[in-house]
Amino acid sequence: MEGSRSAPARPGTNLPRIADFNQAVILNAVRHAPEGLSRVELAELTGLSAQSVSNITRRLLDRELITEAGTLVPAGRGKPRTLLRLHAGGHFAIGVHVDPTVTTVALLDLVGDVVASVRTLPASAASPPRLVEAITAAADGLVAATGVDARRVLGLGIAAPGPLDPGTGVVLEPPLLPGWAHVGLRGLLHEATGYPVVLHKDAAAAALAELWRGPRGSAAxxxxxxxxxxxxxxxxxxxxxxxxxxxxxxxxxxxxxxxxxxxxxxxxxxxxxxxxxxxxxxxxxxxxxxxxxxxxxxxxxxxxxxxxxxxxxxxxxxxxxxxxxxxxxxxxxxxxxxxxxxxxxxxxxxxxxxxxxxxxxxxxxxxxxxxxxxxxxxxxxxxxxxxxxLGADVGAIGAGCLVLEHAFSTRPATLLLGAREDAVAATP
Amino acid sequence: MEGSRSAPARPGTNLPRIADFNQAVILNAVRHAPEGLSRVELAELTGLSAQSVSNITRRLLDRELITEAGTLVPAGRGKPRTLLRLHAGGHFAIGVHVDPTVTTVALLDLVGDVVASVRTLPASAASPPRLVEAITAAADGLVAATGVDARRVLGLGIAAPGPLDPGTGVVLEPPLLPGWAHVGLRGLLHEATGYPVVLHKDAAAAALAELWRGPRGSAAxxxxxxxxxxxxxxxxxxxxxxxxxxxxxxxxxxxxxxxxxxxxxxxxxxxxxxxxxxxxxxxxxxxxxxxxxxxxxxxxxxxxxxxxxxxxxxxxxxxxxxxxxxxxxxxxxxxxxxxxxxxxxxxxxxxxxxxxxxxxxxxxxxxxxxxxxxxxxxxxxxxxxxxxxLGADVGAIGAGCLVLEHAFSTRPATLLLGAREDAVAATP
Structure with a gap:
């Protein structure tokens, strides 16, 4: 298989499946070019063959992860090129920010823009089961209010105060949330909402929001x-x-x-x-x-x-x-x-x-x-x-970006509980 | 080019050349298995085809980067497999640790073992030109004393106190070396020794030594x-x-x-x-x-x-x-x-x-x-x-590992001044 780029080997780890990898490569290239990319540019950027780019973009179009958005007419010779972008309305993510002072739930589209958001009970004023109930109601309400097809929601991300146990999705003993020792927040929310759920720390989620939204944000x-x-x-x-x-x-x-x-x-x-x-x-x-x-x-x-x-x-x-x-x-x-x-x-x-x-x-x-x-x-x-x-909602936006990141990444940094077979990165 | 693993795309960066990449993948897999790997295992580990593994290992054998070391007879059926290891004596690196108290120069083989080392003038007791002279004499002396062919020396690494300017290879104003403001140590040593030279901070080099030697060291x-x-x-x-x-x-x-x-x-x-x-x-x-x-x-x-x-x-x-x-x-x-x-x-x-x-x-x-x-x-x-x-020589060992790392890596973290066309990672 010489003739294609390969990741540096790290013997002993599981290698991601090949088709997933190249698909994620294309998806990330498109993600980082909000102005759009042609198939020719994708081939140049990624080193993949024109045939591979064509096959992969066809699959991504079928799944409504990308969309054809306009045509680029080259300045010199050459035929017009169709530009590909992320299909903003093709998929969505729910981001939940759990803070002692306020709980924010946001619905993000596939490019990370906030479609709608709502504030609910703060964690310091609610028992964990009561908060899970409130978050579930808020998430379902946002999806209903925006008319989004729930099957297009890739998952729900939670940004919470640390320390966390990533393997079990448990919020351990956040010093500023005294009633919250060893709460299995990820499992509870997966059970209550039915969505795949990912949990990460508030500050990490906020950093991810800045990174994801960067080209339009302050840390460009x-x-x-x-x-x-x-x-x-x-x-x-x-x-x-x-x-x-x-x-x-x-x-x-x-x-x-x-x-x-x-x-x-x-x-x-x-x-x-x-x-x-x-x-x-x-x-x-x-x-x-x-x-x-x-x-x-x-x-x-x-x-x-x-x-x-x-x-x-x-x-x-x-x-x-x-x-x-x-x-x-x-x-x-x-x-x-x-x-x-x-x-x-x-x-x-x-x-x-x-x-x-x-x-x-x-x-x-x-x-x-x-x-x-x-x-x-x-x-x-x-x-x-x-x-x-990104204002006060940066935690909730970041929580939604955790889901997007997981869907787009070949090496997700977080565990998504309940990920479905038809998730974005899966081989068709 | 589907059918081979690819690195996640980072649009806008220069993609390494394909053959370099796969060669580095193989070399790193062998490096991380001191007990040796067969070609079949390499294909399994890296996802490369048997044909690619065969071509690449042939090139690496020709260049004396790897060597055939023994035969593995599978427990069940199957024919005996030749084991491949790094060719320890095929290439070498010189590591120099510049500390106010002591300057250490070490000659490392390709697996990072110290072949010979020597101490010379401390940086606090020598002007920069005088120290460059002493290091050059020590390096040449080590190569001569061990009978190593200087053409097999991949380069010279320096571990020095920070801060450093990596673009110019300049030691800026290390607070503990008052006479050493803005010394172009990398350029001076390249000129004096003729070797490709890489410069990094002492603590970073020491960490690299621990990482490189890890399987046999304490941070296994x-x-x-x-x-x-x-x-x-x-x-x-x-x-x-x-x-x-x-x-x-x-x-x-x-x-x-x-x-x-x-x-x-x-x-x-x-x-x-x-x-x-x-x-x-x-x-x-x-x-x-x-x-x-x-x-x-x-x-x-x-x-x-x-x-x-x-x-x-x-x-x-x-x-x-x-x-x-x-x-x-x-x-x-x-x-x-x-x-x-x-x-x-x-x-x-x-x-x-x-x-x-x-x-x-x-x-x-x-x-x-x-x-x-x-x-x-x-x-x-x-x-x-x-x-x-790794004892008191950890800085010098790490400095040598900077050269090895550069030669093996697809994404070197340091700039090697004067790298030659026939360096390890280059396409034949």
């Missing part, structure tokens, strides 16, 4: 970046060489207890100066209450979230003490971002998540300046701080 | 690990999915200023509690001198190294204050190792480098205990602390 064309996810807690999603780096058990990105300030606040781990504690709305709100800027909050995550919105509004309205609290947090986060970028040698750190839009005005200038001036590789290349353009 | 069969390199300074080498993770400009692994102790010693960066400062022999020796255990050292790196040996000997002989100094350092290093393993979700951290053999008795139990009990993923999998078995 970036192949190596860290996504710092700011929500009820802090996590990192790592992207290396255009792929999510998930670690040996999908638990990469735990940076909450990265130490960033010898004079920082005490963390619940017993140490001082952890970056997670320095950015948690709960702690920032408590600090503001301590100096009389806000009323003292209870333990309800939604109440804390509302008070945090008030704190950000105070800073925006010119309150110097409110601003100082946020700035101190930003400097600590910046040091954490610099530490991670020193370790991985990335060109950008993307910031986003549920609280990002409220803090970006104060945080982003500090993050930019710190990354440009203090990283170890600054003499070789700048490290840029970027704000995510 | 590990595909995901962090190598913490302890020398004049501290650096990290990252291995993910069986490959070196070098970052966007080969500068990944800068962890010297990772904060690990709010009460830690002051670092030259102005911060307190940096993990690099907590493990530097220079600081530990100064601390010991401060409490009267040792005489106060000057600035000479070799003198500091000798005093550090004395400090370790004191601890081994039962001196409680000497032991306390090393233990405090070990706890700080352990916290740094836990932080990095939390970020990357690895199963092991391997410790090694020039000072490792002197400190392992005190450090390893503390590192083991901390990694087992404090990592975030401990409920999913243990994180193991391992000592490198």
């Amino acid at each position: 064309a970036l192949e190596d970046f860290v996504f710092l996810y700011l929500g009820t807690g802090l996590g990192a999603g790592l992207v290396v060489g255009g792929e999510l780096l998930s670690g040996t058990t999908n638990n990469a990105g735990e940076i909450g207890h990265l130490m960033v300030d010898t004079d920082g606040p005490r963390c619940n781990c017993g140490q001082r100066g952890c970056v997670g504690a320095a950015c948690m709305p709960r702690n920032l709100v408590a600090e503001a209450a301590g100096v009389g800027l806000l009323r003292r909050p209870g333990t309800d995550d939604r109440e804390i979230d509302e008070l945090f919105t008030d704190l950000c509004a105070l800073a925006a309205d010119g309150s110097a003490p409110a601003r100082r609290i946020l700035e101190a947090s930003a400097f600590r986060l910046a040091r954490g971002a610099a530490t991670v970028s020193n370790l991985l040698d990335v060109r950008a750190v993307v910031f986003g998540g549920p609280i990002w839009d409220r803090i970006s005005d104060v945080y982003l200038p500090i993050l930019r300046e710190t990354l440009l001036t203090t990283t170890e590789a600054r003499r070789v290349h700048p490290v840029t701080a970027l704000g995510s353009s | 069969a590990l595909e995901d690990f962090v190598f913490l390199y302890l020398g004049t300074g501290l650096g990290a080498g990252l291995v993910v999915g069986g490959e070196l993770l070098s970052g966007t400009t080969n500068n990944a692994g800068e962890i010297g200023h990772l904060m690990v102790d709010t009460d830690g010693p002051r670092c030259n960066c102005g911060q307190r509690g940096c993990v690099g400062a907590a493990c530097m022999p220079r600081n530990l020796v100064a601390e010991a001198a401060g409490v009267g255990l040792l005489r106060r050292p000057g600035t000479d790196d070799r003198e500091i190294d000798e005093l550090f040996t004395d400090l370790c000997a004191l601890a081994a002989d039962g001196s409680a204050p000497a032991r306390r100094i090393l233990e405090a350092s070990a706890f700080r290093l352990a916290r740094g190792a836990a932080t990095v393993s939390n970020l990357l979700d690895v199963r092991a951290v391997v410790f090694g480098g020039p000072i490792w053999d002197r400190i392992s008795d005190v450090y390893l139990p503390i590192l083991r205990e901390t990694l087992l009990t404090t990592t975030e993923a401990r409920r999913v999998h243990p994180v193991t602390a391992l000592g490198s078995s």
